[in-house]
Amino acid sequence: MTDTASTPIAQPGLQSLSKSFEPAALEAHWGPEWEKRGYGVAGYRGTQAPKAGEPSFAIQLPPPNVTGTLHMGHAFNQTIMDSLTRYHRMLGNNTVWIPGTDHAGIATQIVVERQLQDQKVSRHDLGREAFVKKVWEWKEKSGNTITTQMRRMGDTVDWSREYFTMDDKLSKTVTETFVQLYEQGLIYRGKRLVNWDPILQSAVSDLEVESEEEDGSMWHIRYPLADDSGSLTVATTRPETMLGDVAVMVHPEDDRYAHLIGKQVVLPLCGRTIPIIADDYVDKAFGTGVVKVTPAHDQNDYAVGQRHKLPMICVLTLDAKINDNAPAAYQGLDRFVARKKVVADLEADGFLVEIKKHKLMVPRCARTGQVIEPMLTDQWFVAMNKAPTLPPTGGSLPPEGANFPRGGPSGNSAVFDQRSIAQKAIDAVQSGEVRFVPENWVNTYNQWMNNITDWCISRQLWWGHQIPAWYDEDGNVIVARNEAEAQAKAPGKKLRRDEDVLDTWYSSALVPFSTMGWPTQTDSATDDYNLYLPSSVLVTGYDIIFFWVARMIMMTTHFTGRVPFKHVYIHGLVKDAQGKKMSKSEGNLLDPVDLIDGIERGPLLAKRSEGLRKPETAPAVRKNTEKEFPEGIPAFGADALRFTFASLASLGRSINFDSKRCEGYRNFCNKLWNATRFVLMNCEGADCGLQNGIECDAATLDFSQCDRWIVSLLQKTEADVAKGFAEYRLDNVASTIYDFAWNEFCDWYLEIAKVQINTGTDAQKRATRRTLIRTLETLLRLAHPIIPFISEELWQKVAPVAGRAGPSVAIAAYPISQPERIDEAAIAHVAKLKALVDACRNLRGEMNVSPATRLPLYVVAQSAAEGAFLSASAAVLQALAKLSEVKLFADEAAWATAAQSAPVAVVGEARICLYMEVDVAAEKARLGKEVLRLEDQITRANTKLGNEAFVAKAPAAVLEQERKRVAEFTDALAKLREQLTRLG
Incomplete structure (x- = not known):
């Protein structure tokens, strides 16, 4: 760390301060200077090692994707985190803000594969090892964009602790936790329905799926009863999946179909007979009240199939073509080509009843834009609701509260906890160890946690943490920390490693303790593990409560017995000025660095038009951009942008960002x-x-x-x-x-x-x-x-x-x-002074006198104290109210004579007026006309209010407005009459 005690400060004083505020020069100097001096390094006020006895303050940066660039959500989130970090550092806490980037399995693999495509090379041409090497090369060359941009925002993170989730240190923690979970019976491999991207040919998490409303169709299909006694009409939005139907279902209380439950129908185009079942899942009021059941191709149908022990027939290959489980006429066809043929054949055979236009939510992969298919595949899962068992070497299950080895080779130990992973996370929030801000997000968290299903942690990619599992010739699974350990567990057997990698969110879930030295931490009070775990607060958007927040709580409580953080501050998502989600596909993105540095109209239009999912929207994007930023975006500087973000950081669900606030x-x-x-x-x-x-x-x-x-x-x-x-x-x-x-x-x-x-x-x-x-x-x-x-x-x-x-x-x-x-007396003193100044300004406005014209103020006080106050405040009052003089009268009659026709105001115990020579006759005529106008307005309003029919029919707000008008007109009329009286 730099010795800041000997670091010279800038030259003090006015001579070294430029005449105008130019943010670019300040930012270019102070950002690197803070980093050089080591102010972000963990410790006491950023300049010393952690100080025993001082409170600790720690923040974990939600690791952005290594492929990413700084977007408005990042900039908003990081402004909050940096402000909190700087605040606690200045308070003298042992402060650290830990940065890092996520290896972003899917996003990064896509980036590198696209680069290879430009060279007409595929990853399969290279092979896995060479491809992974290419990804590392890309990461070293191009993967630090976002950290550079973070520096532009002034983020004082501890760069000496910067991590990458594929680093050796964090990768060892990933392996260690996987092995321990497997040994505890909490990781297993099984065939389950998952989100599947046919282009990636990998499972994807819910977070990587974006459902958008699109125009579609609802096909009504006739399913004949097997006994030729009639038919049932089924409605579907995906007719190609009917090739895998195993049942049709109705609601058990639907009188229309109660007599058919248990009978069979013939599946059109396939000839198979399938049963009619009853299940509460069916909505009697939707469509015909009859639903097809395809457990291998629909998440809800999968649950129905589990309940009714139905077979699961998958009719799609991993690249979304019809497979051999379907009739030969459809085998090998792409899913959407097959859809057209299925519909045509249904119509030709008389099974198609009708087609209706239908709006539906279509799930697409956020990375590839491909329609997601629910696919039945072999995957690795973490059991969420199962009690852990001891590792094989641990012997029998100990009584609750006993200790057992938990840290693998490092020999760490912790209290054995028989609760499931999910239950520990639920209890951590229920007990108040983890507190959500705002508190209403606890309900969202609990709803998901109480209905949680096992977590699919495997992905069919090459970039990521390869699962530490091997298979012998007999198909037996050996989970180990490395190949040598696996071989030792299967002596003499030829082993093949599992090709899958772990879900990116798995390694991210370990960040609270993997960055703090687990499992090799010491017992020192100033050890990172003991000083900064749990961290003080997690600052994040509500969109990743399930995907990251909950999983960090689950994994940290399970492996360390501690919560990962004390508070979870959930902020809203940044949207555009009209409240629309910012996205590249919509063409309404704002780049925080463009707001800092400024960008001309042409380059801004080019940036917003690049990468539109629907190119036909380009003219609208251009029109909206030119309307919003006709001359581009001026340079606001980082401070103005940060102040804008801070001002928007309320406890709401969304933030509508208007660049005019930056101005x-x-x-x-x-x-x-x-x-x-x-x-x-x-x-x-x-x-x-x-x-x-x-x-x-x-x-x-x-x-x-x-x-x-x-x-x-x-x-x-x-x-x-x-x-x-x-x-x-x-x-x-x-x-x-x-x-x-x-x-x-x-x-x-x-x-x-x-x-x-x-x-x-x-x-x-x-x-x-x-x-x-x-x-x-x-x-x-x-x-x-x-x-x-x-x-x-x-x-x-x-x-x-x-x-x-x-x-x-x-x-x-x-x-x-x-x-x-x-000093409350001083506060009251200035409040009275302000009231006098404001009264003078109001009088000036009433008289239509320019602020540049200085008029004398005539004042009469009703008490000695008021007179003393006015005398003491005369010089300030004269300057602030732009007066030529402040003349104090002890006698009200003398004041009234001197004031003559001037407008009067009462402030506290003082009566004041701004004196100006006026044409008395003209002023009396003007005031007379205004009196007549107000009298007429009052009469009209009173007539309305005296009309019983009007009062009976008029809304309460209208009546209140009329009464308010009468009161205002009456007050104004009294002042005018007083003014006329003084004019004589």
């Missing part, structure tokens, strides 16, 4: 930049009540109520920000910082400070400067987790002037609220 937060960065220039201009080289970084005697400082007010607001802001971080409400953190920085500090206090510096005593000026520089320095630390680049650049200039030493804001102490510094 607003880019303006915020500009505002902060200019405010810093102002503060440095007034504080650098001036007396700020500091000498050699040490505060001077308090007697030399005379803090005003406004100084005390901004400090009080800062304490409240710090408390609200801490609450926001604790509750994972980064939207509240962002809005709190924004409101304080823009509305309170910049718009109000800086303007007040100008007056105090220009008109105050030396002690007052000194106190104002101290407040300015200290508040700004604290604000920069407060904002750093959200906007790291600009806060670092500005802090480097401000911190030395504020008397705060340190090499970087990234490792400075995070501001902690000090409630004892909250």
Whole structure:
């Protein structure tokens, strides 16, 4: 780790601060600088080894695919994680954010195979070993795109701990867990129905299947009764699968068909007789109420077949052609060609009753776009609801609570737990060891976990963790950690290794402990395993609760006896400004780096038009892009993008991203930049009540109520920000910082400070400067987790002037609220001052007077205290309300005489008016017309409200609106009459 104590900081002061905020230069400097200094490395404030006794904070990055590029979901998710990490690092926790990438079995294999296709070579031409070597070569050359982009976002992960799920260390953990699960009777091989991609010729997980509504047909087919007494009409959207039908079913309570249950029908085109069965799965109201049963080609039918012990007839080959189990006329035909022939033959033979247009959800592989087939194949599974047994060497099952060896060769041990893998994960959430934020996601988790089926973990690919199983000549399975161990278990036998690889989600599920040294961890208190497992929070989208979150909980609790993380923060998914899912196929993707750097219209159109699943949508994509970004995307910078993401990080289900919000937060960065220039201009080289970084005697400082007010607001802001971080409400953190920085500090206090510096005593000026520089320095630390680049650049200039030493804001102490510094009297003082300024501005608006025109303010106070307040606030009030003078009257009659016809406002105990010479006759005429208009409006409204028929029929909202109009008109009329009275 770099010794940051000797690392020089940037040159402080105004002279080294550019006149305008240009994010590109800051990002290019500070991103690499943070990494060089080692601020992301696990430890205490990023600069020391873990400190015993300090709280730990750890985050596991959901590993993006090695084939991927940074998309908006990644950028949003990582903004949350980096903000949390920076916050806890500045708090002084033992902090680490662990990065890594997933080997992405299917996606990566497809990428490399396509490259080979361009060379007119297939993976089969190369052979498995050579192909895997090619994949590794691709990974080393092109597989780090996303980590480069993460650096652009300012992510302070611990790059020294970066992993790849195919690394040797993680691969050994994969093998070890597989062997242990097998030895415990929890992994088995069997023939089950799985999602099958005929192009990949592999099983795929549910996550890799996208179901989209498409236009289709519903074919109604007549199935004759075997006794020639009639027929049943069956509706299907996949007529080719009827070649594998083994039954038809009806609902047991459907009176139309009750007399037919147990009889037989003849399967058209095949001639086989199949039974009529009854099952609650059938929806009596859908279609004809009769459903065909094809257990080998439909997930629901598979469950029916299991319940009724029906045979399973598979009629498709692995490449989705009709196989030898179907009649000869269809054998060898592609599934969709066979569909046409089946329909034609049904019509020719008189079995086709009708064809109806039908909208249906078609499952397609997200990687290849191919329609998925449920396929009955031999696969490896993890048993989810079975109690584990001891490894073969462990002897008989011990009593509950006893210890048994669990770490394989390493000799680690843990308490033997007889609960199933699924039950441990359910109990971990039920007990509160794992807490979901928001809590409603617990219901989603429990619903899936309580209905979980065994997990298919094998894939028919070449890229991935090859399953550590071998077969001897007799077909016996030998599971071992390596070939030598397998051979030792089968001496003298010729072994063949299983060609399948493990599901990518299997290795990802192990990340919480495979990255922490399991199974070779030590007992040291500062060992990664003991320091960072469980991690503090998992930040992820709701779309992978089942695929990753649940599996991490299952595997970690099973192998370590610990939960993988304490909190699961589930955020929404990023959609476009219209609420549509962002996807390449839709042509509405936004690249986070384009938002940072900017991109011209032409290249943006090209990017969005590339890879459209439906090329015919290209004109619409172009039109929408030109409408949304007629001149391309301007450069917003990473900080503005991060602030936008933070502001959107509510607890909702989706985030509609509008790039216009980036513009607003880019303006915020500009505002902060200019405010810093102002503060440095007034504080650098001036007396700020500091000498050699040490505060001077308090007697030399005379803090005003406004100084005390901004400090009080800062304490409240710090408390609200801490609450926001604790509750994972980064939207509240962002809005709190924004409101304080823009509305309170910049718009109000800086303007007040100008007056105090220009008109105050030396002690007052000194106190104002101290407040300015200290508040700004604290604000920069407060904002750093959200906007790291600009806060670092500005802090480097401000911190030395504020008397705060340190090499970087990234490792400075995070501001902690000090409630004892909250001065409610000062808060009330400024609230009254603001009310006066606002009243003056409103009066100016009523009089249609330009803000550039300075008018005198005439004020009469009703008490001595109010008079003292007005006298003390006159200079600030004059500057903020743009007044020529503030004239205080002790006598109301004298004030009224002086005010004459000017509009009046009441603020607290004071009556005020902005004085301006007016043409009395013209003003009386104008006011008279306005009085008549309002009287007429009031009469009309009262007439309506007095009409019983109108009141009886009108909606409540309309009546309330009319009553509100009467009240508003009456109030305005009273003010006008008072004004007319004063005019005489």
